[in-house]
Amino acid sequence: QVQLVESGGGLVQAGGSLRLSCAASGTIFRINAMGWYRQVPGNQRELVAFITSGDSPNYADSVKGRFTISRDNAKDTVNLQMNILEPEDTAVYYCYAHVLGRLYWGQGTQVTVSS
Numbered sequence: 001q002v003q004l005v006e007s008g009g010g011l012v013q014a015g016g017s018l019r020l021s022c023a024a025s026g027t028i029f030r031i032n033a034m035g036w037y038r039q040v041p042g043n044q045r046e047l048v049a050f051i052t053s054g055d056s057p058n059y060a061d062s063v064k065g066r067f068t069i070s071r072d073n074a075k076d077t078v079n080l081q082m083n084i085l086e087p088e089d090t091a092v093y094y095c096y097a098h099v100l101g102r103l104y105w106g107q108g109t110q111v112t113v114s115s
Helices: none
Strands: 001-008 010-013 018-026 031-039 046-051 057-059 067-072 077-082 091-099 102-105 111-112
Touching: 001 091, 001 102, 010 077, 018 031, 018 091, 018 111, 031 067, 046 067, 046 077, 046 091, 046 102, 077 091
Parallel strands: 010 111
Antiparallel strands: 001 018, 018 077, 031 046, 031 091, 046 057, 067 077, 091 102, 091 111
């Protein structure tokens, strides 16, 4: 089993920044991709960004140029630096990890951007 714990959400004004972190623990042999989804109540979960085991980042068009994803393979952590935040970024952000063909999810952290 793999457990993911997120931290770093909160309330920020438009134009501000937040940094999300996610730490994986448990029986981990090898983590492939790690990343972040977000979800607004009533909407489907949306992929925000992910990073491969080879440190190749990928972003949704809506966050390109504003968000940066990074990972520390030695610590099994993934981070999401979010800059120039917009009210449209308000959502619950979920960390995920792809391990041996399975997806594991964190509990989610709320990000609220006020206008």
